[in-house]
Amino acid sequence: MVVGALLLAVFFAVLFIFQVRKGEIAVVTTFGKATRFEGPGAHFKLPWPFQDVYKFDQRIHSLESKFEQVQTADGYNLLVMTYIGWNIEDPRSFYITIGSSISKAEETLESLLRNAYSGVIGRHNLSDLITSDPTKSKFTQIEEEILAKLRSDLQSSTNNYGIAVKFLGIKKLGLPESVTEAVFERMRSERQVLVSKIQSEGERQASEIRSSADTESAKILAEADAQALRIRSLGELEAAKTYAEFKQEPELANFLLSLDALESFLKEKTVLFLDTQTAPLNLMKNPLSSTNTLGLTNFIFKNNLRTP
Amino acid sequence: MQRNVSRTGLVNMLILLVSGVLCFVFARMSGLLAGQITALYLGLGFLVSVWSYIQMRLEQRELLERMEMEELARSKGGTLFERTDEELLVAKKAREQFEKYFVPGFTIILMLIEGISCFYIYRWLGTATFQKTQELIALGVFGLFGLILFILGKYSAGLVKLEQQKYLSPGASFLLLSAYLLGANIVSIIAFEAGFENSDIVLAKILTILLGLLAVENFLTLLLEIYRPRVRGGPERILYESRLVGLLSKPEGVVSTAAHAIDYQFGFKVSETWVYKFFRQALPLLILAQLLALELSTCLVVIEVGEKGLWERFGKPVGEGILEPGLHFKLPWPVDKVRRFRTDQVQQFIAGMEHAEDENHEHGEKHKEKKVLLWTVQHTMKDPFLLLVASKEQMGAQKNGGERRSPPVNLLAASIPVQYQVSDLFAWAYNYTEPEKLLKHIATRELVQYLLSADYDEIISSGRLRASEILKDRIQKKIDELKLGVRIVNVGMNDLHPPVPIAPAYEEVVSSKQKQEAAILKANAHAIETNAMAIAEAVKRTNMAIAVSRRLQEISAAQAIAFTNQLAAYRASPEVYKLRAYLDTLTQNATKARKYIMLSSNLSEVIQFNLEENIRPELLESAARALKQ
Numbered sequence: 001m002v003v004g005a006l007l008l009a010v011f012f013a014v015l016f017i018f019q020v021r022k023g024e025i026a027v028v029t030t031f032g033k034a035t036r037f038e039g040p041g042a043h044f045k046l047p048w049p050f051q052d053v054y055k056f057d058q059r060i061h062s063l064e065s066k067f068e069q070v071q072t073a074d075g076y077n078l079l080v081m082t083y084i085g086w087n088i089e090d091p092r093s094f095y096i097t098i099g100s101s102i103s104k105a106e107e108t109l110e111s112l113l114r115n116a117y118s119g120v121i122g123r124h125n126l127s128d129l130i131t132s133d134p135t136k137s138k139f140t141q142i143e144e145e146i147l148a149k150l151r152s153d154l155q156s157s158t159n160n161y162g163i164a165v166k167f168l169g170i171k172k173l174g175l176p177e178s179v180t181e182a183v184f185e186r187m188r189s190e191r192q193v194l195v196s197k198i199q200s201e202g203e204r205q206a207s208e209i210r211s212s213a214d215t216e217s218a219k220i221l222a223e224a225d226a227q228a229l230r231i232r233s234l235g236e237l238e239a240a241k242t243y244a245e246f247k248q249e250p251e252l253a254n255f256l257l258s259l260d261a262l263e264s265f266l267k268e269k270t271v272l273f274l275d276t277q278t279a280p281l282n283l284m285k286n287p288l289s290s291t292n293t294l295g296l297t298n299f300i301f302k303n304n305l306r307t308p
Numbered sequence: 309m310q311r312n313v314s315r316t317g318l319v320n321m322l323i324l325l326v327s328g329v330l331c332f333v334f335a336r337m338s339g340l341l342a343g344q345i346t347a348l349y350l351g352l353g354f355l356v357s358v359w360s361y362i363q364m365r366l367e368q369r370e371l372l373e374r375m376e377m378e379e380l381a382r383s384k385g386g387t388l389f390e391r392t393d394e395e396l397l398v399a400k401k402a403r404e405q406f407e408k409y410f411v412p413g414f415t416i417i418l419m420l421i422e423g424i425s426c427f428y429i430y431r432w433l434g435t436a437t438f439q440k441t442q443e444l445i446a447l448g449v450f451g452l453f454g455l456i457l458f459i460l461g462k463y464s465a466g467l468v469k470l471e472q473q474k475y476l477s478p479g480a481s482f483l484l485l486s487a488y489l490l491g492a493n494i495v496s497i498i499a500f501e502a503g504f505e506n507s508d509i510v511l512a513k514i515l516t517i518l519l520g521l522l523a524v525e526n527f528l529t530l531l532l533e534i535y536r537p538r539v540r541g542g543p544e545r546i547l548y549e550s551r552l553v554g555l556l557s558k559p560e561g562v563v564s565t566a567a568h569a570i571d572y573q574f575g576f577k578v579s580e581t582w583v584y585k586f587f588r589q590a591l592p593l594l595i596l597a598q599l600l601a602l603e604l605s606t607c608l609v610v611i612e613v614g615e616k617g618l619w620e621r622f623g624k625p626v627g628e629g630i631l632e633p634g635l636h637f638k639l640p641w642p643v644d645k646v647r648r649f650r651t652d653q654v655q656q657f658i659a660g661m662e663h664a665e666d667e668n669h670e671h672g673e674k675h676k677e678k679k680v681l682l683w684t685v686q687h688t689m690k691d692p693f694l695l696l697v698a699s700k701e702q703m704g705a706q707k708n709g710g711e712r713r714s715p716p717v718n719l720l721a722a723s724i725p726v727q728y729q730v731s732d733l734f735a736w737a738y739n740y741t742e743p744e745k746l747l748k749h750i751a752t753r754e755l756v757q758y759l760l761s762a763d764y765d766e767i768i769s770s771g772r773l774r775a776s777e778i779l780k781d782r783i784q785k786k787i788d789e790l791k792l793g794v795r796i797v798n799v800g801m802n803d804l805h806p807p808v809p810i811a812p813a814y815e816e817v818v819s820s821k822q823k824q825e826a827a828i829l830k831a832n833a834h835a836i837e838t839n840a841m842a843i844a845e846a847v848k849r850t851n852m853a854i855a856v857s858r859r860l861q862e863i864s865a866a867q868a869i870a871f872t873n874q875l876a877a878y879r880a881s882p883e884v885y886k887l888r889a890y891l892d893t894l895t896q897n898a899t900k901a902r903k904y905i906m907l908s909s910n911l912s913e914v915i916q917f918n919l920e921e922n923i924r925p926e927l928l929e930s931a932a933r934a935l936k937q
Contacts, residue, residue, distance in 0.1 A: 019642070020623050022620065022623060022625055022738055024623070040623045041622050042623070048501070052501075059741045060739060060740045060741065061742070062741070062749060078715075083746075083749040083753070085740070085746065126715060126716070127716075130715070130716070130717055130761075131698055131761060132699075134761040137757075139760065166790075169750065171752050171753050172693060172752065172756060173760070174696070175696070175715065175719070180694065180719065183715065183717060184719070184807065184810050187806070187813065188813045191810070191814060191816060194817050194820075195817055195820040198817065198820040198821055198823075199824060201824060202825070202828060203827060205824075205827070207831070208831075209828065209831035209832055209834070210831050210834050213835030213836075213839055220839070220845075221845055221846055221849070223846065224847070224849045224850050227850045228852065229853070230853075231856075231857045232856055235853075235856065235857020235860045235861050236860060238857075238860075239860045239865075240864075242864040242865055243864075245868040245871050245872060246871060249879075252874065252875060255889070256871070256889070259889055259893050262894075262897070263896075263897050266893075266894075267897060270902070272902070272904065273903075273904045273906055274903060275906040276906070279887065280894075284905075
C-alpha cells in the first residue's frame with residue numbers, strides 16, 4: 001500500500017513538475033503553441049497532451065565541420081575543417097524554425113557553414129593562408145570573413161533561426177592524397193639537393209685542405225732542397241781552396257783523381273772485359289816482356305751489369 | 309472446457325504475433341531502441357506459445373484416444389485388447405516422440421536465438437543512433453497493447469491455476485512479461501520527455517542483457533535436465549518454459565518460483581521449511597528498506613581530492629554552488645544534484661595526431677609498452693593528420709616565375725600534448741556544452757595557424773622550446789577571451805617531425821652532414837701527415853747536404869795533404885808510381901768484379917773464369933766492337 005502510494009506520488013511528480021537546469025531554458029507549449037519560457041528551477045506543467053515542455057541548452061555548443069576539399073582563387077586544392085561556437089539566442093524562433101532537436105540545428109548550421117567557408121576561401125589565394133611571412137598572413141581575416149558570411153546567412157529576413165554564432169576558427173588545413181604525394185616527392189627532392197650540396201661542399205673542403213697540405217709540403221721540400229744546394233756549394237767552395245796544392249803536378253793529380261773514380265766504380269757490382277794487352281794480363285800473352293805498358297786505352301769496364 | 313483452453317492458446321499466439329509486429333513498426337518509426345527489442349520478446353513469446361499450443365493439442369488427442377480405447381474395451385467386455393493397447397495408442401506415441409525430440413530441439417533453437425540476438429543487439433546498440441520522433445504515438449500504442457497483453461496474460465495465468473493447464477503457462481508468462489516490458493517502455497518515454505535523454509538506451513541495454521540471461525538459463529536447464537532424478541509418475545515441467553520469465557511476469561511470486569525450482573530439482577519440498585516461510589513474509593519489507601536506504605544514501609556526497617562539485621537544487625546552484633573535497637550533506641535525489649569535476653588534477657589531450665599505443669593484454673592487464681619513437685616508424689594513428697608549413701624555397705621559386713607544380717607547402721607530423729587545469733568551475737560547467745571539445749578545437753587551431761608561417765627546419769630542431777612558449781601563450785589568450793575557465797599548464801612540442809614516408813630523406817641529410825665532417829677530418833689528417841713528413845724530409849735533405857759538404861771539405865783537405873806526399877814518390881819514378889798505383893787499385897777493388905778476358909788475336913773467343921752465369925750476347929758484341937776500335 002505504502003509502496004503503491006509512493007509510486008503514485010512519483011508518477012504525479014513526473015507528470016506535473018519539470019526541472020530546468022542552469023544554462024537551460026524551457027519552452028512550455030499548450031496544445032502545440034509556445035505559451036511560456038522558464039529559466040532554472042522547478043516548474044509546474046499540465047500533463048501531456050495538454051502541455052509539453054521543450055528544454056534548450058543555452059550554453060555555447062561546439063560544432064565541427066567535415067574535413068572538406070575546397071579550391072582557392074589561384075586553383076590550389078585544400079582540405080579545410082572549421083569549428084564554430086553557437087547558442088540558442090531566441091528559443092521561440094529556434095522552436096519554430098528548427099524544432100526541439102539540437103542535431104537538426106547542427107545539420108542546418110553545417111550546411112550554412114560549408115557554404116560560407118567554401119565561398120570565402122574560393123576568393124583568396126593560397127598565399128593568403130599559407131605564407132612564410134606571418135605579417136602577410138590573412139588567416140584571421142579569412143576566419144572573420146567566413147563568420148560574417150555565416151552570420152548574415154543566419155540572420156537573413158526569410159530565415160531567422162534564433163541561433164547566434166559566437167566565434168569561428170579554422171581547425172585543420174590539409175591536402176588531398178594525390179597532392180600530398182606530390183608534396184612528399186618535392187620534399188624528398190629538396191632533401192636530395194641538400195644532401196648533394198652538403199656532400200659536394202664536404203668534398204670541396206677536403207680537396208682544398210689536401211691540396212693546401214700538398215702545396216705546403218712541396219714548398220717545405222723545395223726550401224730544404226735550396227738550402228741543401230747552398231750548403232753543398234759552400235762545401236765545394238771550401239773544398240776548392242785545396243786545389244792549389246794540385247797545381248804542382250796536374251798530371252799526377254788527374255791520374256790520382258782517375259784512380260779514385262775507378263776505385264769508386266769497382267766498389268759497385270761490376271763486370272770487366274779485359275784484353276790480354278792490358279796490364280797485368282799482358283803477362284799472359286808475353287810473360288817475359290818487361291816493356292809492357294799500362295795499356296790503359298784497352299781497359300774496358302761496365303758498371304751495374306747483370307747477367308741474365 | 310478443453311475447447312475453451314485451446315481457443316485461449318490460439319488467441320494468445322495471434323495476439324503475441326500481431327502486437328509484436330505492430331510494436332516493432334511503431335518503435336522503429338519513433339526511433340525507440342528499447343521498443344524494438346521489446347518486439348523481439350513478443351516474437352519469442354509467439355514461438356513459445358506456438359510450441360506449447362502444439363503440445364497441448366497432442367495431449368488433448370491422447371486423452372481423447374484413451375477415452376475411446378476405454379469405451380471400446382468396455383463395449384467388448386473382455387480383455388481382447390489388453391496386450392496390444394499400448395501399440396494402438398498412436399496419439400500417445402506421437403506426443404511422446406514430440407516431447408523426446410522436438411521439445412529439446414526447440415529449446416536449443418530458442419537458446420541460440422536468444423544468445424545470438426543478445427550478442428548482435430549489444431553491438432548494434434553501440435553504433436545505433438535514432439532520432440526520436442512521434443514517441444508519444446508509440447507511447448499510446450504501447451499502452452494499448454500493454455493493457456491487452458496484461459488482461460490476456462492474467463486470464464491465461466488464471467486458467468493455468470484453475471484448470472491445471474500447464475501448456476498455457478509459457479504463453480501466459482510471455483504475455484505478462486511483454487505487458488510489463490511495454491510498461492517499462494512507457495516509463496522510459498516519460499523519462500525521456502522529462503529530460504532523461506539516456507532512458508531509452510539504458511532500458512535497451514537492460515533488455516539485451518536479459519536476453520543473454522534467458523539464453524544462459526535455457527542452457528543450464530538443458531544441462532540440469534540430464535542429471536535430474538526422475539520420480540516415476542512425478543510432474544514433468546515444460547523444458548522451454550523459462551523460470552526467469554515466470555519470475556518477471558509474476559514478481560509477487562519470487563520466493564515461490566525459487567522454491568518450486570528447488571523442489572523440482574532436488575525432489576523434496578523446500579517450500580515447507582521455516583526459512584522459506586520467513587523470507588516469503590519479510591521480503592516486501594526488506595525490499596522497501598533497501599529502497600529507502602538507497603534514497604537516503606543520495607543525501608551524502610563525498611568529493612575526492614583534486615575534485616570539486618557543483619551543487620544544484622532543482623537545477624539552480626545552491627549558495628556559492630561549489631563543494632570542496634570532503635563529506636557533504638544535501639537533499640535527496642532528484643531535488644539536489646551534485647556534479648563532480650576534476651579541477652585540480654592536470655588533464656591532457658593531444659592536438660594533432662593521437663599516439664598509437666601498444667597494448668599488451670597478457671595476464672589480463674593493460675600494459676603500455678615503452679618503445680623507441682622514430683621518425684621513420686609510424687607511432688601515431690593509422691591515418692595521421694599532417695600539418696601544413698609554408699615552404700620558403702618553393703615560395704621563393706614561384707615568386708621568381710618558377711614552374712608551379714605542387715603547393716608551396718611542406719608537411720609536418722605533429723602530436724602535441726596540451727596539459728590544463730580547470731581554473732574557473734562555473735565558467736567551465738555553465739558557459740559551454742562541451743568545453744573539452746572546444747579546448748581541443750582552440751589548441752589545434754592555434755597550432756595550425758602557428759605552423760603555417762613557421763620555419764620548418766627550425767621548428768623540428770632548435771625552435772621547439774620557443775614554439776612551445778608561443779603556443780601556450782596564444783592558447784591561453786584565446787581561452788581567456790572565450791571565458792572557458794581553464795589554465796594551460798604546458799604545451800609539449802616533443803613530437804614534431806617530417807611525415808614517415810619522407811623521414812628517411814631527412815635522416816639522409818643528417819647523415820650527409822656527418823659524412824661531410826668525416827671527409828673534412830680525413831683531409832685535415834692528410835694535411836697534418838703530409839706537412840709533418842715534408843718537414844721531416846726537409847730536415848733530412850738539409851742534414852744530408854751538410855754531411856756531404858762537410859765530407860767534401862774534409863776529404864779535399866786530406867787529399868791535399870796526401871798529394872804532397874804522393875808528389876815526392878811520383879817525382880822519383882813517374883811510370884812506376886803510376887803502374888803501382890793502378891795495379892794496387894785494380895787488385896784491391898776488382899777482386900769481386902766479374903771479369904771477361906778478350907784475346908786480341910781472336911776476338912770471338914771468350915775465356916770465362918766464372919762458369920756459373922752466361923754473359924749476355926749483346927754485351928759481348930759491344931765489348932768486341934770496342935776492342936776492334
